[in-house]
Amino acid sequence: MNAKGFCHTTDKIGSTRKSVLKHKPSMTPVSSKQYADDVSLLMVLLDTNPLFWSSTAAPLSFSKFLSQVISFLNSILLLNQLNQVMVIATGLNSCDYVYDSSSGPTNQRVETLLQKLQEFVVKDEELNKDDSVDRIGSSLLSGSLSMALCYIQRVFRSGLLHPQPRILCMHGSQDGPGQYVAIMNSIFSAQRSMVPIDSCVIGSQHSAFLQQASYITGGVYLKPQQLDGLFQYLTTVFGTDLHSRSFLQLPKPVGVDFRASCFCHKNTIDMGYICSVCLSIFCKHHKKCSTCGSAFGQPQTSVSTSNQKRKAP
């Protein structure tokens, strides 16, 4: 019974059988010391948005990008025998798992990944509807973040011996404002489970969502300058496990913008008005809230009170 088989017996019965059968047993059981601090589970969220990769905003071609990322994933798997990598593709119309390092033949990793990625991209493109393609071109980051977090919860459920999970977003597309609430929910859930979200931004502009994600969850945010050397950035900044990060000087967060946008004009504001019922943000005083329809300053039944209420010091 090998390492994986041993630790998986604490899983539910179904997955126990499957994983025992899949792995070639090497008959020595793994002592718990081998599941030490530096074993990591890396969830990579790969942006495959064709609108981004075919535009001028992409500083390198997708194939060059992919070759650097694959070398990086191989180096992660070489760092420790028990390291695990899962890749989720973030598409324009869908998201899906494309690679699992704990299953499949170990001498054909690249082929399996490329094949599944190809299938995913074809399927994603079929889902394109001509009338709903928005030229902004934001990919579904919230979907892949949610899927990654569900998988990480499954790893936590598998017992006391598990690798340390973290999420790495390789992202290039713009932020889609419609995903704000969903991404913030994922960020808070990651913060509670203590899963850092690292971000590597490929595009031409910074991503405010990913900056906030990395700041709140304690991950690293990086926008590499020279993308020919992407592999070097990846291995030096994102390659280390969580325990060893305390010994390294990693890029610090600079100038995370936590200002809000008003709901009426979508401008960033630094002072605004909040509806006390639904917490919508407005830049000017209104008579009625456009989100929840509550009339301000007017009680439903009893006498009216003034709008400006200050708390007594």
Added chain:
Amino acid sequence: MEVLTFAAKKFECNKQALEDGLSKKRGSGEKASEEAMSNFGNGKGKPVNDEEDDEEDDGNERDLEAWERAYADERSWESLQEDESGLLRPIDNQALHHAQYRRRLRSLSSASRIQKGLIRYLYLVIDLSRAAGEMDLRPSRMVVVAKQVEAFIREFFDQNPLSQIGLVAIKDGVAQCLTDLGGSPESHIKALMGKLGCSGEASLQNALELVHDQLNQIPSYGHREVIILYSALSTCDPGDVMETIQKCKKSKIRCSVIGLSAELYICKYLCQETGGLYSVALDEAHLKDLILEHAPPPPAIAEFAIANLIKMGFPQRAAEGVISICSCHKEAKFGGGYICPRCKARVCELPTECRICGLTLVSSPHLARSYHHLFPVTPFDDVAPSLVPNQHRRPKNCFGCQESLLNHGNMPVRCVTCPKCKQFFCLDCDIYIHESLHNCPGCESLRDSKSVD
């Protein structure tokens, strides 16, 4: 004295029923007691006395303790089973699934779109009278309560970042404010842990009077709440407590009580009049559940709080390497901190109120923490595991975590499906999505269901 012994007997009866429930399930502590708890109703506003009446009074022929009976009559070791490879099977899966199912049912009822009071001003009243020194909860009621209150405070600020808490202690027949209404969890916890000593009588009226005076000063858009953790079996009041209760009702303060000993009529009356919840804790795990039930915002009664526009500031982070005097500690600090957009004073942490100009300062993630109360995830539908294996419609894996949806006999296990995106999820993902993540991965991975911006 009669009242006291009657109440004590009821409590004893409950304890044994609990232990029966525990020994039947034979599971790991948390899950089993949860299962046993769910047998007594979900504690949501339902007073425990209904279940107390249902329990038959067979305590007279008990000569063995409940834990002794678990070994003598129901031999829990005989129910262990081995699977094919000689390893021990984990605890009965059915019970686990059942517990999961009940949790789901509970979350179903709370997922409908009711308006919630998001800006809450909550007073926690902790009873530190002589009864709090009782040792039926180890090491004593007071210590257990303090521990659970600490967890509650952290959870409360996590779910309600714009709200404020104040602490009040009842001791020696008077009520004193441990901390004023404030938004920093550390200061409350420190104040509580420093003052843990119990003596004297408990006075409900004094506590309510104090809380009433304090809560009258808050802005009209805030929801006023009180949670009383009451261990005593009596209240020693200087006047008419009914008058005070009517005063609180008129001021629209929602009072809830969590009892630690037995049910009291006055507490029940208070909660009924003001629209709060009354529950009595059976043991420590149950107490934790009951307290944490109050962490998410309760349904808002429309005339209780007036909708208003609150002016708030969203400060930027100050530049690194700048030395300035912070307005909260009044000392020079290096780098970090936030700048108030109105008066440019430096504050150390958010959310807070600027001490110079009084502007409420928050960051957009704080507001975003409450958005999931406004946009909850639709509850998932059950999928009955049919007996036909490998149905073509059903995927083999859970969409969220890729866990297999077939057990080792290739029979489909119980799973759920999202009514909007029609993806299948396992039960564990269902619980995680509805309790922590608040996003459906299937809906988020579909372009169609997103609004085009």
